């Protein structure tokens with residue numbers, strides 16, 4: 404069973420074709436980078452994957468659950484970190500997670516245990532009682548990732564999760580999420596930053612709504628993924 408299946412997905416914003424027959428699958432427990440320049444269609448695809456809107460054609464499946472036929476099961480197996488922050492700045496880190504746990508029907512000791520375990524995984528346990536507003540951008544992102552894991556999803560989707568972070572925070576979060584994939588989580592990581600992709604990652608390059616390359620990053624980019632990416636997307640420096 405694949406972790407994530409995207410089959411022949413298209414979407415138009417008015418006269419503009421944002422996605423044009425996009426297909427790829429991600430094996431379970433794999434880190435997949437969805438790499439594309441601004442306007443490639445990454446956020447539009449995330450909207451489809453999270454059922455913000457429904458594709459008219461094609462098929463999406465999350466951990467084997469078809470999004471059209473079994474949306475509740477599919478969404479229950481998915482954790483999402485959106486591009487814009489959605490934390491409550493006035494609540495503590497722990498309370499933010501407990502609030503989210505309640506949305507998944509988790510309460511009491513079970514919710515507390517899961518919240519602390521998720522924070523532990525992201526190296527955030529010692530921040531549990533701090534208000535979210537006091538955290539720096541990198542720690543806020545880690546907290547959002549911890550929150551997305553609280554219901555133990557099989558698939559984690561992240562839409563440009565390092566935007567606005569400094570180099571050290573970017574590297575730390577990229578490493579944390581690679582570690583999660585090594586632990587069995589299927590990850591789809593949307594980015595326009597080539598340096599977040601590692602040779603052993605699964606890589607899908609999206610440009611003008613089309614998949615231009617799909618395979619292992621090392622095979623696609625060789626020793627110069629940046630050069631290959633720029634050549635494919637036609638944007639030479």
Ligand SMILES: Nc1ncnc2c1ncn2[C@@H]1O[C@H](COP(=O)(O)OP(=O)(O)OP(=O)(O)O)[C@@H](O)[C@H]1O
Pocket residue numbers: 416417419420421439440441442443444445446447448595
């Ligand atoms: N709500 C919308 N209404 C109209 N057009 C849209 C809308 N959202 C996106 N688009 C257009 O669809 C295309 C794909 O945009 P999308 O935001 O999905 O790309 P992206 O890869 O996420 O880009 P970015 O990295 O800039 O976020 C672009 O041409 C964009 O202008």
